[in-house]
Amino acid sequence: xxxxxxxxxxxxxxxxxxxxxxxxxxxxxxxxxxxxxxxxxxxxxxxxxxxxxxxxxxxxxxxxxxxxxxxxxxxxxxxxxxxxxxxxxxxxxxxxxxxxxxxxxxxxxxxxxxxxxxxxxxxxxxxxxxxxxxxxxxxxxxxxxxxxxxxxxxxxxxxxxxxx
Numbered sequence: 001x002x003x004x005x006x007x008x009x010x011x012x013x014x015x016x017x018x019x020x021x022x023x024x025x026x027x028x029x030x031x032x033x034x035x036x037x038x039x040x041x042x043x044x045x046x047x048x049x050x051x052x053x054x055x056x057x058x059x060x061x062x063x064x065x066x067x068x069x070x071x072x073x074x075x076x077x078x079x080x081x082x083x084x085x086x087x088x089x090x091x092x093x094x095x096x097x098x099x100x101x102x103x104x105x106x107x108x109x110x111x112x113x114x115x116x117x118x119x120x121x122x123x124x125x126x127x128x129x130x131x132x133x134x135x136x137x138x139x140x141x142x143x144x145x146x147x148x149x150x151x152x153x154x155x156x157x158x159x160x161x162x163x164x
Contacts, residue, residue, distance in 0.1 A: 003058065024055050025065045030114070032071040033095040034080045037102045049108040068111040070096055073118050092116075 003016040018024040028048045031041045048066065055064045072092040081088045100110075117124070 003054070018059070021059055022063055023065070024059050024063055025067070026051070026055075027067045027069075028111075030068040030070050030111075031099055032074045032076055033092045033099060034074065034076040035095060037099045041099065042103065042106060045103050045108050046106060052109055052111075065113060066109075066111040067113040067115070070114060070116045072096070072116045073121075 004013045005016045006012070007014045026048075028044060031037065045068075048068070052064065052066045070092075073088075077088055077091060080086075080091055084091070104110075
């Protein structure tokens with residue numbers, strides 16, 4: 001039986017074909033850890049837990065990598081630190097621990113890898129710079145979520161055109 005997933009770029013269900021069946025990888029945006037988890041944090045964890053289990057069953061547990069980040073730097077975290085007087089690293093450590101406990105209580109598997117944003121700032125900057133260099137007004141996949149100085153019009157993340 002073929003696994004089908006919804007491809008947001010194509011706006012259609014497509015057959016899932018991993019780039020490498022021996023090393024199936026997927027990345028999911030994780031929580032911003034400024035407060036306790038809420039249902040909006042739990043929904044993607046549960047949904048992608050189901051996908052993780054399915055892919056492990058289909059391709060083998062040793063052949064699937066699920067990466068979910070922890071966003072531990074954000075305006076909400078800074079504001080929480082200012083409001084409470086608690087250090088940012090203390091807030092993020094405490095709320096990350098609570099998040100993990102809450103998700104474990106739901107019976108979800110831990111991701112294979114869980115990088116923290118603060119540990120990868122230079123890599124994120126380099127990736128963004130590369131993406132900006134590659135975007136041109138004539139690029140067929142030139143879609144940006146915010147204003148792009150190189151594009152006279154900017155397409156939103158969902159492909160809806162808007163002027164910058």
